[in-house]
Amino acid sequence: MIKRPLARTPFLFTAAALLGTSTIAFSAIAASPDPATLREAALQDDTAWDILEGITTEVGQRLAATPAEARAREWAVAELKRQGFANVHVETFTMPVWQRGEETAEIVAPFPQKLAVAALGNSSGTPAGGLTAEVAAFDGLDALVKAPASAVAGKIVFVNHHMAAQQDGGSYGEIGAIRRTGPSIASQKGALAIVIRSIGTDHHRVPHTGVQTWVNGAKAIPAAALSVPDAEQLARVLERGKPVTLHLSIGAGMAGTGTSGNVIAEVPGRDPKAGIVLVGGHLDSWDLATGTIDDASGLAIVTAAAKRIMAAGKPRRTIRIVWFGAEEPGGFGGDAYAKAHAGEKHVLVGESDSGADRVWKVDFTAADPKAPLADRIALALAPLGITRGSARAHGGTDVGPIAQVTGAPVIDLHQDATRYFDIHHTADDTLDKVDPAQLRQNVAAWTAMLAIAAEDAEQLAPVAPAPER
Incomplete structure (x- = not known):
């Protein structure tokens, strides 16, 4: 890993600009670790930008099961340790390799x-x-x-x-x-x-x-x-x-088999029996550009949010961050994670994989998606301009498999996809396409959600697991 300065992006964006409230200093977090305080502080934090700029600059494209993705896993392990996360490790798996x-x-x-x-x-x-x-x-x-x-x-x-x-x-x-x-x-x-x-x-x-x-x-x-x-x-x-x-x-053509893997890190919880809140995105990308919106931005968003919770004190539940491997060629990383962790208690799962534009809607899938916990999460997201939807959350390619086999409740924080498919899977998927202010709004949304889901004594009731296929 190349050591890089921790200089902040020149873009300025404050909580007051979005919420009409006073600016809250980062130093106040430890004294007031409530969801609203954490949410507003996240609107000023550039941790996600630093991670996003780092991986897209120092690694670049990350085609699954190739040496480029292996370099990305090495970078990810070093970065997650540098950010202070616990239990950082890689779980590898083999898969077919395709090359352009x-x-x-x-x-x-x-x-x-x-x-x-x-x-x-x-x-x-x-x-x-x-x-x-x-x-x-x-x-x-x-x-x-x-x-x-x-x-x-x-x-x-x-x-x-x-x-x-x-x-x-x-x-x-x-x-x-x-x-x-x-x-x-x-x-x-x-x-x-x-x-x-x-x-x-x-x-x-x-x-x-x-x-x-x-x-x-x-x-x-x-x-x-x-x-x-x-x-x-x-x-x-x-x-x-x-x-x-x-x-x-x-x-193009197939090039035998290769190794991919999921990079896993945690914010350990106070109560090992309280279960795991799983958040993630995918580490691999297509090879035409630097995989910025798909999906380095998602990794940066959930990681920055989890770090903010970690800085506020030890949560009740463990927060697990997974940088999934090999999503693009068919969801290999999500399947591997589900196979390896099906016996663990996952109380809520979600992934960020629709770019970096603002979150505009939240959906849930649980036995009772209108449970008080879901209401509290939706209420904490509302000041960010996020409305509550009525559709079933699906979680996406990476966390969908673990939700299917365990019945874990799912949350979708829907990003505005109006321009996403202008850039998706193209040579234009580069860092300049990310709006730092909207990136911070994403981090604030995930931070508010994690602050409640990882601490609240209540949990969403699981749905019936899907039958084995």
């Missing part, structure tokens, strides 16, 4: 021109010299599903769509199926390769990568995403009514 190579695309006919492209996770490579074939275009996944094999076989499939920006990012689940399952469907129908319009809401000329998994015996084929403007350009060329030929060169 060269990636180019160009229209050969009728209007020759280059296109911006990025391979999707688990894509195979093209033959030496690339692949040239006619394009078979489909408007959406359903059109590809309904197409006869004769319309696809021997061609490069192109799937177009439109993804709108939404505060809750809800369209990602539906539109993302094009990336997750489209390649397998195309392969099963005999396609030579597939390119999709990026699963993104921007109009920058940067493609969005992301994982897809070969299912039902589908043969691995080259699979890639075009930037949104390039996909729209290809669609306009196709509208001319002439056959379109595409040349694709993808050097």
Whole structure:
């Protein structure tokens, strides 16, 4: 780890600016460790920025199960120890490794021109010299599903769509199926390769990568995403009514097995029987940029919040921070954690993995999501402009598995995702995209939640664990 100065960011943001209240000095925390005091103090704290700037600068991209992710684990252990956390350690696991190579695309006919492209996770490579074939275009996944094999076989499939920006990012689940399952469907129908319009809401000329998994015996084929403007350009060329030929060169492929791991740290509680409050995010990232919003910011947010609770005194319950490995290629870290810790008492779980823009809504999943404890958490979040929702919290890829096997209650602190899918999985996922003021609002929200959940004598009743699959 490179030693870095602890200089603070030049951005200024106070509790008074957001809450209309007086500024509270950090030195007052130990004397008044109540949720409101901790929440307001967090609005002035740059611990999250320091962590975020550190890992994105000193490590950079962190593709799962590669030497880059291993360097990130080493950095994480040193940083969590430096921050004063206890029981810092790594729990490793093995998994398949995918690596990117060269990636180019160009229209050969009728209007020759280059296109911006990025391979999707688990894509195979093209033959030496690339692949040239006619394009078979489909408007959406359903059109590809309904197409006869004769319309696809021997061609490069192109799937177009439109993804709108939404505060809750809800369209990602539906539109993302094009990336997750489209390649397998195309392969099963005999396609030579597939390119999709990026699963993104921007109009920058940067493609969005992301994982897809070969299912039902589908043969691995080259699979890639075009930037949104390039996909729209290809669609306009196709509208001319002439056959379109595409040349694709993808050097990606599987590279055996490797090691990933979860980095774990704790704020030990006073009562070992009171259970664990688990918070986390994922350490790995895609390899096109520095993985700032996805998900170094989430790691920084929950870690800074846990540190603030630790500085205020020993909480009743243990707070466990997990920097999960290998989320992007399929949630390997979450599955490994659930397998290793299913026998432990988790009283509340949550993760931060939607960027660094402000938290706007909170949801719960518990046997009684309207229990007084949930009410107290929601009330403590309200001064930050956070409303209480009525949907079931799902927790996300990393903490979802432990919630499923144990029935642990789940909390979702929803971040504003309006611009998240402009940047998600692209070469634009860099530090300059983070607003320090909104980052601090996230830390304040997680701090207020932890101050109550880790100390309150009450707990949310667990839900029935999911049946074994």
